[in-house]
Amino acid sequence: MYIVIGAGIIGASIAYELARAGTAVTVIDAGRIGGGTSSASFAWVNSHNKAPRAYHELNVAGMRAHAELRNRFEQSPWWHGGGTIEWEGSTDPGRYRQKVALLQSSGYAAQWLDAAQVRELEPDIDTGAIGDAPVAFFPDDGWVDPVVYSQALLAAARQHGARILPHLGVTAIRRQGTQVTGVTTADGGTLDADVVINCTGRWADQAAFPPALQIPMAPSAGLMLFTPPVASSVQRVIFSPQVHIRPDGAGRLLICRNDLDLALTADTIPDPRWPQVAALLQAAAIVLPVLRGVPAEALRIGVRAIPADQFPAIGALPDTSGYYAAVTHSGVTLAPFIGAAVADEILNGVSRPELTDFRPGRFFH
Ligand SMILES: Cc1cc2nc3c(=O)[nH]c(=O)nc-3n(C[C@H](O)[C@H](O)[C@H](O)COP(=O)(O)OP(=O)(O)OC[C@H]3O[C@@H](n4cnc5c(N)ncnc54)[C@H](O)[C@@H]3O)c2cc1C
Structure with missing residues (x-):
């Protein structure tokens, strides 16, 4: 179990x-x-700025696995292809050209677009806002509805006999010596594993989780x-230096910026009056004039699941059996x-080379 x-x-x-x-x-x-x-x-879904090499390759493997997964399901309503249109505002366009050339040389699908091609793909983009910056198109990128994805995969798991218990917290990990034997749940029950x-x-x-089983985090x-x-008519991810935009269904657009300078915590209640909100809307309306005068309908804070050194922590923990982390x-x-690599490791006792650099054991020396 x-x-x-x-x-x-x-x-x-x-x-x-x-x-x-079959397990x-x-x-x-x-929750x-x-x-x-x-x-x-x-x-x-992309692998653009994912240094070092092993992390880039891991993300490329993720993109490949998304395609394989879609082929396995009759329908994959979580997946939204269409690629990415990207440009950078660097004062050194040569650097961006180099980055894209490097991706291309590694086999990553990428091509350059001129202004007419940008307008053909995304007629709502004001190409004047791009100026002289080189624009790249990454046709194999996409975006996902993660909740639709999770629901579909858990429904399929249930068909294979899995039990899904939402709204039941795990309150303790049970151990005998160095062996994890199961969990205690918020209703006072115990489950063996x-x-x-x-x-x-x-x-x-x-x-x-006992300290020896916690992954140090820097969310x-x-x-x-x-x-x-x-x-x-926006159909794909638009990644510009000032703002990142993608569709979010029913005509809504999701607008954000990775390096937005806001002192946020998980408990912050976002306020539509924040100057950063106006700045995001303004930046988005420069790229997509159709957004002029459009207000924010909703604001949401997302908290990134980032292990302390920024890289994935996937694998067993030192000096403990019966326990595995995937964060x-x-x-x-x-x-x-x-999903596939962890199941392979757990069920077949193999060690997947793609995960070698990302073992949680590095936090426990
Ligand atoms: C702003 C933002 C932008 C991002 N952009 C991208 C992107 O463009 N591309 C990309 O690939 N990734 C992106 N990410 C990262 C990505 O969203 C996360 O890596 C991913 O969603 C993490 O999924 P998870 O299943 O590990 O965690 P979660 O979705 O948080 O799931 C963890 C679950 O554990 C449950 N849980 C916790 N404690 C207990 C307990 N004691 N008992 C029972 N249940 C418990 C929680 O209820 C929760 O449902 C972004 C994240 C953020 C915040």
Whole structure:
């Protein structure tokens, strides 16, 4: 029996693969399916700025795994292809050209666009706002509805016999010596397991886990702004230096910026009067004039599940058996690959080379 703690995009992916392999799996989540970071994410599937090499390759493996997963399902309503249109505002366009050339040389699908091609792909973009910056198109990128994805994979896992227990917190990890034997839940119950898999994302260092089983975390918060439905034809991720934009269904657009300078915490209640909100809307309206005068319909804070050194923590923990952690940023891109690789490691006792650089043991020396 395997217990997966956390029904976000990572836990759902691992549970799906374990159940598909014919094993008994129980997924436990303190809240609703996908209600953690997976419900507040830009959710862009890509591998653009993912240094070093091993991390780039891991994200590329994630992109490949997304395509394989889609082929396995009759319908994949979570997936939104269409690629990315990107430009950088650097004063040194040569640097951006070099970055794209490097991606191309590694086999990453990328091509240059002139202004007419940009307008053909995204007629709403004011190409005047791009100026002389070189523009690249990455056709294999996409974005995902992480909650739709998690729901679909857990529904498939359930068909293979998995039990899904939402709204039930894990309050303790049970151990006998160095062997993890199961969990205690908020209703006072206990569940036995051969392996407990910690997929709690940004909560991976919570006190319910003994210190030796916590992953040191450095979460950061990001502000996401959602427009009301807008009569716009935007179909893909637009990644400009001032603002990142993608559709979010029913005509809404999601607008954010990675390096937005806001002292946010998970508990911050976003305020539409913040100057940064006006700045985001203004920057978005320069790229997409159709957004002129459009207010924010909703603001959401997302908290990134980032292990202390920024890189994924995936694997068993030193001096402990029956326990496995799978905690990472970029989890939307990585999820289907992590699901398959973790199930392979747990069920077949193999060590996947793609994960070698990302073992949680590095935090415990
Ligand atoms: C602003 C922002 C932008 C992002 N942009 C991108 C992007 O463009 N591309 C990309 O690939 N990634 C992106 N990410 C990262 C990505 O969203 C996350 O890596 C991913 O959603 C993490 O999923 P998860 O399943 O690990 O965590 P979560 O979705 O947080 O799931 C963890 C679950 O564990 C449960 N849990 C916690 N403690 C317990 C307990 N004791 N008992 C039971 N259940 C428990 C929680 O309720 C939660 O549902 C972004 C994140 C943010 C915040």
